[in-house]
Amino acid sequence: MNMEAFVLGCGGMMPLPYRHLTSVLLRRDGDLFLFDGGEGTQVSLKRLNLKWKKINAIFVSHTHADHVTGLPGILMLSAQVDRTEPLYIFGPPKIAEYIETSRKVLDMYINYPIIVKEITAPGVVYEGDGFYVRAFPLEHTKVCVGYTLEELDRPGEFNPEEAERLNIPRGPLWGKLQKGESIINSDGIEIKPEQVVGKARSGRKFSFVTDTMYLPSIAKEVQGSDLLICEGMFADDCADQAKEKKHMTSRQSAVIARDSGSKKMALIHYSPRYTDKDLEILAAQAREVYPGTILTKDRMHFEIPYED
Template sequence: MNLEAFILGSGGMMPLPNRHLTSVLLRREGELFLFDGGEGTQVSLKRLNLRWKKISVIFVSHTHADHVTGIPGLLMLSSQVDRDDPLYIIGPPRIAEYIETSRRVLDMYINYEIVVKEITEPGIVYQGDGFHVRAFNLRHTKPCLGYVLEEDRRPGIFHPEKADALGVPRGPLWSRLQSGETVTAADGREVRPEDVLGETRSGRKFSFVTDSLAFPEIADEVHGSDFFVCEGMFERALEESAREKKHMTAEQAAYLAKAAEVKKMALIHYSPRYTDYDLKQLLKEAQNIFPGTILTRDRMVYPIEYID
């Protein structure tokens, strides 16, 4: 089952010619999940030839303009195609007000159901087939949420020699065992999945954190992530400014990644003060702490693989 992250926008505060505002799209076996929708989101969706009608849920971190101004256009765009399934929008308090006001003032034509859910307590906010999405509180100038999409554990590796030894004939019964179902062997004995499968294996974990002070509990929330997207808005020299604005530096993000033992961290939400060349300084400072750091770039695609 494929799991891919598409960086639709990597900038913070204001869009630049080659850097749209923060937005990440996750594609899991054809189903799409959008995390924030800054200005320029539609442009990257179009350039990447992604099917926006397949977006199931939009997860919003907070209601600052650089994270939501791309959403109204996306809602109107989705009315240009047939859509049977509802679109869920999940975010902090006042996201419902923002969506409703945008629809009313812009006189939007919407031909599908929009379901808005405001999160007031951390925890699981969405569940799908084989995965769930959990929200947790960040520390910004207004209510702000981080998100983790985590897959369920997978069955262990199937050992055909064990199935043969237990008298289970090759064919549909093997598939049923691999799906977690108990079957009956040729001699009438019941054979359980655990009789022929190895230890269960982990699924994949994606985490999204932006616009927050760095604090230790973030590492607990994103621990073990295969792909951790985290803001790295400023260099170390601007740490005081970052603290005043309730943001974090690339170096602080790296300390979180190290403590959380993530597989890969991707910096995002850069201050517009940094040119593409200047971003090398952010990367250097982060990699000194956590070597598995990369810079996100608009329209970058990152496959998230099973560790085994």
């Protein structure tokens, strides 16, 4: 089962000609999940030629303009295809008002159900086949949340050679063992799943954190992420400004990546004061703490493979 992330925009505050505003699309086989939708989201989706009009759910960190102004266009263009499946939208308080007002003022033609759910407490907000999405609190100038998409553990690998050695005929009995059920083999002997199935294998974890001051609690929330997308808005010399505006420096983001044991951390949501060349300063400072730091750019693609 494939999982991959596409950075649709990596900028913060205002769009630049070469940098759209913050948005990430996560694809898990046929399921599509959008994390924030800043200005320019549709442009990157089009340039990546992604079949995105049947997004399952949108997860909004907060209702500042640079994270939601791309959403009305997403809702309208999604109506250009036939769909009966609802589109779920999650976010902190006021996201429902923003969506409803946009639909009303723009006279949107919508031919599918839109279900908006406001997050008032941390916990699981969405569940699917073999995974769930959890929201957790951040600290910004208005209510803001981070998200993790976590897969459930997968069954261990089935050992067909051992099954044959234990006189278990191919067919339904193999399936029962893989589902965790004990069976009786051809010799009338009970065979337990652990005799032919290895240990459970871990699933994958994707985390999205943006627009927050540094909090030690974030590392615990994103613990063990295969891919952590994390804001790194300022360099060290702007630490006071970052604190005042409740943002993070790239070095603080790296501390979260290090302390959480994340396998990969990609910076996002840069201040427009930094040109693409200047971004290397953010990367260098982060890499002093977390050497594997990656700078995201618009339309960057990340594969998220199983560890095994």
